[in-house]
Amino acid sequence: MSEPKATTEAEWREKLTPEQYHILREKGTERAFTGEYDKHYKDGEYFCAGCGTKLFESDAKYNSGCGWPAFTKPAEGEAVAEHRDTSHGMIRTEVTCSHCDGHLGHVFPDGPPEAGGLRYCINSAALDFEGED
Numbered sequence: 001m002s003e004p005k006a007t008t009e010a011e012w013r014e015k016l017t018p019e020q021y022h023i024l025r026e027k028g029t030e031r032a033f034t035g036e037y038d039k040h041y042k043d044g045e046y047f048c049a050g051c052g053t054k055l056f057e058s059d060a061k062y063n064s065g066c067g068w069p070a071f072t073k074p075a076e077g078e079a080v081a082e083h084r085d086t087s088h089g090m091i092r093t094e095v096t097c098s099h100c101d102g103h104l105g106h107v108f109p110d111g112p113p114e115a116g117g118l119r120y121c122i123n124s125a126a127l128d129f130e131g132e133d
Helices: 009-015 018-026
Strands: 044-048 054-057 080-085 092-097 103-108 119-122 127-131
Touching: 009 018, 018 103, 054 119, 080 103
Parallel strands: none
Antiparallel strands: 044 054, 044 127, 080 092, 092 103, 103 119
């Protein structure tokens, strides 16, 4: 596959499952409480399902009850980018992979206060997980 930001839509369709394509490339959302990583609490790291960039670490994951995997912060560095999202009659902050621009979910200011107060609400289908040995 070519450099992620130069990848064609045909290449993305070939690489991703239909659900991953819908979420990562068309800014879709999986149904609440259906994602593989919603109630997943193993130690390890979460990567972008589109390009493999490390996005989140398990020590930042918590059970927010929202129905999607929730994290208090992204992995170190510039793993994610944030953008103003005014779709669906709301003002939200969209979270994308900084390497391939894939849609991951949204960040909200209602996370645990002791952890910075943010809740990164991320679609499971946008993630791959690698456990610690």
